[in-house]
Amino acid sequence: METFKINCLVIGGGVSGITIAQKLSLYMEEVVLIERNNRLAQETTSRNSEVIHAGIYYKPGSLKSELCIRGKELLYEYLRIHNLPHTQCGKFIVASSAEEERKLFDIYKNGKECGLTDLVINDERIKQYKFLNSKTSIFSPSTGIFDSYSFIESIKSQFLDNQGILLVGNRLKKIEYHKGSFIALIEDLNNSSEFLIETKKIINTAGLQAFKILNEFKGEEIYKPAYKKGEYYSYTGKEKLDHLIYPIPGKFSLGIHATIDLGNGIRFGPSSYDVNEIDYEISESQRKDFHNSIKKYWPSIKSEELVPTYSGIRPLLEGFEDFVIDELNLDENVMLSILGYSSPGLTSSLAMAEKVSNQLNDL
Numbered sequence: 001m002e003t004f005k006i007n008c009l010v011i012g013g014g015v016s017g018i019t020i021a022q023k024l025s026l027y028m029e030e031v032v033l034i035e036r037n038n039r040l041a042q043e044t045t046s047r048n049s050e051v052i053h054a055g056i057y058y059k060p061g062s063l064k065s066e067l068c069i070r071g072k073e074l075l076y077e078y079l080r081i082h083n084l085p086h087t088q089c090g091k092f093i094v095a096s097s098a099e100e101e102r103k104l105f106d107i108y109k110n111g112k113e114c115g116l117t118d119l120v121i122n123d124e125r126i127k128q129y130k131f132l133n134s135k136t137s138i139f140s141p142s143t144g145i146f147d148s149y150s151f152i153e154s155i156k157s158q159f160l161d162n163q164g165i166l167l168v169g170n171r172l173k174k175i176e177y178h179k180g181s182f183i184a185l186i187e188d189l190n191n192s193s194e195f196l197i198e199t200k201k202i203i204n205t206a207g208l209q210a211f212k213i214l215n216e217f218k219g220e221e222i223y224k225p226a227y228k229k230g231e232y233y234s235y236t237g238k239e240k241l242d243h244l245i246y247p248i249p250g251k252f253s254l255g256i257h258a259t260i261d262l263g264n265g266i267r268f269g270p271s272s273y274d275v276n277e278i279d280y281e282i283s284e285s286q287r288k289d290f291h292n293s294i295k296k297y298w299p300s301i302k303s304e305e306l307v308p309t310y311s312g313i314r315p316l317l318e319g320f321e322d323f324v325i326d327e328l329n330l331d332e333n334v335m336l337s338i339l340g341y342s343s344p345g346l347t348s349s350l351a352m353a354e355k356v357s358n359q360l361n362d363l
Contacts, residue, residue, distance in 0.1 A: 006030040008201040013040040017205035023353035025162035036171040047312025052144040053344040056111040063323040068344040071351035086146035091244035094134040204337035224318040230270025233306040282308040314342035
């Protein structure tokens, strides 16, 4: 079986994988990115709201807080420099009851503790949305939306320009450690052949499967998945939005919020419920709860105005609320695994790439 010796193998072509690979390719030769699908970003990355998050909700000092706020800055800068579609439209977080109002002020306090200085209580522009049930609101002017497909394609082009090697339709079968190197067995799904990659650096960004790859290599169940499924619906009613509208968040999601796309269409999502399998079918049994959640802050909305569009699954871990960067060192070799990488992963991607690059350089 043919063996290829390289400097770094990146496993998984979602947003974290391609941004990390692109960053490493700036100063490292023979960076190889493998992706089992025939295109990049076909799973978790492509099944989201395309929101640029401000960094309001996350625990101060956490990886999510650090990388979201830094990533937001890097992302806006990148989008502007490369003239990619985006808009800094801002968002309202609305409280619809006295109980929610108390939680809203906790969110405001948390955002301030994270370093956000631009949050506004009861911005006058909320009054244009007379169909909303908003007792009190927070306005976040640095929240935005962007075309994630164009972003991924731009990063990919830079990676290839830097002589990075992209292998789509290639699946990792297993990783072993042998004679001072990682040996990865790869199956080329395009022609049903197999080959080996020998490397001293592995970046595991396999999304929903990242925990499994690390567990199998270590031979023990260190991490367990806690998959949460989220569904999205398009809105066919007459109302229009110029801003994003968010309810008070739940424990595992930011709530079923109303977002706009770059064509000013409105979509709602994601919901959040437990699943054990990776299945992207829209569940009809969840539709009523979805509608009722929106009605709390948009009372006039009708169920028939909601059209199911797509779903996603968050790659969460049992017992962890934050992102996890698991570092495994063997002699002069390192495997970094990016785990629990859900929202705000898209916003955080360039900051995560920066952090991983710095971590490798510090070894």
